Amino acid sequence: MNLVTASSESETASDPRTWTIAQVADEFGVTHRAVRHYEELGLISPERRGTVRIYRRRDRTRLNLILRGKRLGFVLEEIRTIINLYDEPRGQASQLRYVLNQINDRRADLERRRRDIEEALKELDDFEQRCQDDLLALDRG
Amino acid sequence: MNLVTASSESETASDPRTWTIAQVADEFGVTHRAVRHYEELGLISPERRGTVRIYRRRDRTRLNLILRGKRLGFVLEEIRTIINLYDEPRGQASQLRYVLNQINDRRADLERRRRDIEEALKELDDFEQRCQDDLLALDRG
DNA sequence: CTTTACGTTTACGTCAACGTCAAGTGACTC
DNA sequence: GAGTCACTTGACGTTGACGTAAACGTAAAG
Numbered sequence: 001m002n003l004v005t006a007s008s009e010s011e012t013a014s015d016p017r018t019w020t021i022a023q024v025a026d027e028f029g030v031t032h033r034a035v036r037h038y039e040e041l042g043l044i045s046p047e048r049r050g051t052v053r054i055y056r057r058r059d060r061t062r063l064n065l066i067l068r069g070k071r072l073g074f075v076l077e078e079i080r081t082i083i084n085l086y087d088e089p090r091g092q093a094s095q096l097r098y099v100l101n102q103i104n105d106r107r108a109d110l111e112r113r114r115r116d117i118e119e120a121l122k123e124l125d126d127f128e129q130r131c132q133d134d135l136l137a138l139d140r141g
Numbered sequence: 142m143n144l145v146t147a148s149s150e151s152e153t154a155s156d157p158r159t160w161t162i163a164q165v166a167d168e169f170g171v172t173h174r175a176v177r178h179y180e181e182l183g184l185i186s187p188e189r190r191g192t193v194r195i196y197r198r199r200d201r202t203r204l205n206l207i208l209r210g211k212r213l214g215f216v217l218e219e220i221r222t223i224i225n226l227y228d229e230p231r232g233q234a235s236q237l238r239y240v241l242n243q244i245n246d247r248r249a250d251l252e253r254r255r256r257d258i259e260e261a262l263k264e265l266d267d268f269e270q271r272c273q274d275d276l277l278a279l280d281r282g
Numbered sequence: 283c284t285t286t287a288c289g290t291t292t293a294c295g296t297c298a299a300c301g302t303c304a305a306g307t308g309a310c311t312c
Numbered sequence: 313g314a315g316t317c318a319c320t321t322g323a324c325g326t327t328g329a330c331g332t333a334a335a336c337g338t339a340a341a342g
Contacts, residue, residue, distance in 0.1 A: 022288070032289090037330055051290055051337080068257045073214020075328070086268065096276045103269045110262050116209050117255045121248065127227060128244045135237045163318070173319085178300060192307075192320055216298070 015057040024055050028063050038066055043080050072113060082106060156198040162187075165196050169204050179207055184221050213254060223247060 025032045038044050039053075044062045046053040062083055069079035085106070090096045166173045179185050180194075185203045187194040203224055210220035226247070231237050 034330065068261065071214065071254060071257050073212065090272065090275060093276060093279050096272050096279070100269065100272050103265055103272070107262065107265050110258050113212060114255065114258050116212050117251050117258065120209065120213070121251050124244055124248050128241060131231065131237050131241050131244070134231060135234060138234050138237070175300065
């Protein structure tokens with residue numbers, strides 16, 4: 001079991017629920033075209049019933065990771081390597097060590113972005129304070 | 142004085158230092174083409190000595206904001222509105238209130254990204270823990 | 283049995299963010 | 313004054329991330 005297949009809800013193994021492309025697209029606020037595009041790039045790979053795609057919990061979890069990655073400014077290619085990291089085989093020590101290294105790289109990346117955000121928020125706070133002061137001065141003037 | 146023109150160093154008003162496009166591009170790790178592109182979009186507007194661009198502290202500050210915005214996944218158009226926010230006229234109460242509203246929007250945006258990052262980091266931590274456990278089990282097995 | 287509602291593939295279009303020539307303008311150096 | 317920088321302005325090319333339209337399958341509904 002891994003992060004992608006592990007459910008935040010009660011079940012852990014095979015969730016029988018399925019969704020159509022319209023349902024997931026709608027629910028996640030993207031177009032079916034986008035969902036298919038992610039599949040073309042190998043970020044998700046839903047089952048097929050004939051030619052029709054059927055989406056399971058695992059695919060939804062991946063979609064969540066994809067969209068969060070996008071909000072954070074990662075390109076789809078990066079997002080794929082991140083997602084696939086969670087699914088790589090880790091039977092041997094060498095593989096585990098490789099994955100652990102990747103984890104550290106990812107973490108450094110995320111922490112950098114977090115620092116950027118903290119700075120930006122701090123500047124916004126300062127700026128707001130000055131604006132508030134100006135407003136008060138105007139009201140009193 | 143505002144956030145963009147305010148210097149983190151000693152001086153506050155007019156810093157006499159200037160830079161060429163090659164210097165700033167080099168120093169910020171981007172190409173001159175990118176710098177000119179930001180200018181085309183109105184994100185910076187360096188002075189001219191004849192046809193030649195000359196960059197001052199203010200332009201460097203803006204470049205910093207631009208690149209940080211990019212790392213955070215904002216598109217250049219958004220970045221422009223953010224940057225220009227700091228420079229908008231705020232003489233009247235209505236303008237100040239508008240700016241304060243914008244600040245809140247920006248803050249909500251940034252805080253959303255921060256939550257995304259916290260989640261991603263938490264998942265990475267969990268994942269690393271499991272990998273470490275697996276590694277230990279292998280070493281002992 | 284045709285319409286309606288989804289679904290599919292194929293393929294070309296678009297927009298942002300630059301990359302990459304091409305061709306020209308000073309300014310200085312040999 | 314010819315060469316070489318460093319800089320300039322076009323203008324077309326490229327890549328990523330989809331949009332969009334065409335043409336077709338399929339299954340339930342009237």
